[in-house]
Amino acid sequence: MKKIEILEHPIRISEAEIDSYKEYTTILDRHQAHSIKADVFRRLWKGIGFTILTVFVVGRTIYYFLPQGEHIPQQEGDKNVNQSQDETPPVRDQDPKDTVTLSELTLTEEEKSSNEFRDNDQDEDIATSPVVVDVETKALDNEPEAELSQKKEHLVSPSKKEYIYKDAVPKEGIPNLYEYFETNLKYPESGLLDSIQGDVIVRFTIMKSGEINTIFIEKSLGDLFDEEAVRLIRNMPPWEPASVNGSPVNSRVSVPLHFRIEK
Amino acid sequence: MIIDDSKRDPRKFEPLYNRYHSKIFRVILNRVGVKDVAAELTSNVFFKALNKIKSYKHKGFSIYTWLYKIAVNECNEYFRKTGTTKYVILEVQHLTNLSEEIAPFDHDVHERLKKALTLIKYKDLEIIRLRFFESLSFKEAAEIMGISEGNGKVRLYRALERLKRIMKVT
Numbered sequence: 001m002k003k004i005e006i007l008e009h010p011i012r013i014s015e016a017e018i019d020s021y022k023e024y025t026t027i028l029d030r031h032q033a034h035s036i037k038a039d040v041f042r043r044l045w046k047g048i049g050f051t052i053l054t055v056f057v058v059g060r061t062i063y064y065f066l067p068q069g070e071h072i073p074q075q076e077g078d079k080n081v082n083q084s085q086d087e088t089p090p091v092r093d094q095d096p097k098d099t100v101t102l103s104e105l106t107l108t109e110e111e112k113s114s115n116e117f118r119d120n121d122q123d124e125d126i127a128t129s130p131v132v133v134d135v136e137t138k139a140l141d142n143e144p145e146a147e148l149s150q151k152k153e154h155l156v157s158p159s160k161k162e163y164i165y166k167d168a169v170p171k172e173g174i175p176n177l178y179e180y181f182e183t184n185l186k187y188p189e190s191g192l193l194d195s196i197q198g199d200v201i202v203r204f205t206i207m208k209s210g211e212i213n214t215i216f217i218e219k220s221l222g223d224l225f226d227e228e229a230v231r232l233i234r235n236m237p238p239w240e241p242a243s244v245n246g247s248p249v250n251s252r253v254s255v256p257l258h259f260r261i262e263k
Numbered sequence: 264m265i266i267d268d269s270k271r272d273p274r275k276f277e278p279l280y281n282r283y284h285s286k287i288f289r290v291i292l293n294r295v296g297v298k299d300v301a302a303e304l305t306s307n308v309f310f311k312a313l314n315k316i317k318s319y320k321h322k323g324f325s326i327y328t329w330l331y332k333i334a335v336n337e338c339n340e341y342f343r344k345t346g347t348t349k350y351v352i353l354e355v356q357h358l359t360n361l362s363e364e365i366a367p368f369d370h371d372v373h374e375r376l377k378k379a380l381t382l383i384k385y386k387d388l389e390i391i392r393l394r395f396f397e398s399l400s401f402k403e404a405a406e407i408m409g410i411s412e413g414n415g416k417v418r419l420y421r422a423l424e425r426l427k428r429i430m431k432v433t
Contacts, residue, residue: 003346005296007293007296008352008353009352010293010352013298015285018285018289019284021302023306024277024280024309027313031314034310192428192432195424
């Protein structure tokens, strides 16, 4: 309900009466109190901000500097292994036992071939070096190809089923549906006052049986427009339900309804 | 000069207060219709002006326009909080100005115009009031409403169109 009242003359009041309402000192006092309060708040926020910043900076410093000595070389080692693993083809069902025996084998082969040139420290390096991993993967690649392809098929495509989905459509066709909207949509007269124009988007469910259910207004223009849109949807021509592999299923449809003022 | 001084020392704001208090009081009174409320809101206007004077920038308008803007916002806030009646002073001259714009050849327009003005949106009423009843320029009216001059013109045009449409219906 609007509350606007039209007066034909200004409300009468003398200058003296207006002057009696003057209170500059009160305003000044209020302003000073406000300034003090604002100043306190400003300082408080500055303090909180500074504390948060300090905690953050100190925290970051501790995080970066203290564990650095132990952690970084390990990361580098991990990176090498990861990189070499990336180069190998992906094998998912790899037995850990196989890996252990293969690495042992490779180690012994390496030891055999170049035992004279390496001391104990170098052996440790080999154990974590990319070369070992390459050998491992080569060893795995030597498995019978048929077995591998079977494995891969099993991993990549577990089961394939085809679904054919058909959308719900009006039985009399989409052009007829739009013609129905155009001829039956009535602009609510009270909407003229506010010169409302626009779209109401209505979402509804088409049940397996073809009946319309669960009408929901996605975009509203006001109660009267929404009511008109719901009325229109309820009385619209029948629909063919959506289907999956020929069997009907429930589906949702959204329809925009255009409300325009005719000039 | 006074504004610059006021930015440094709030006590220097007093001459501005004395000069514009009465005008702002009347602007508010003509909107809220109650003297005590108008006094309270006027006090708030100058309190806010004093708090914000440091950020005041001269945009080619008198400082009165700035105070007026604060007053309009203060009134709107008051209406929003209390939901009380909004008053519009519509003197014969105002009606004539507006009716000449809307329906120049219709001599029986005043009553319908009055009724239509109570039915339009308050935002539309506000721009019509600033332009026709308070005879402000487009630039000033737009500044008070916090919109650009071009936007102000468009809004006024649309408000008048809506007013005409309502007059046809009523």
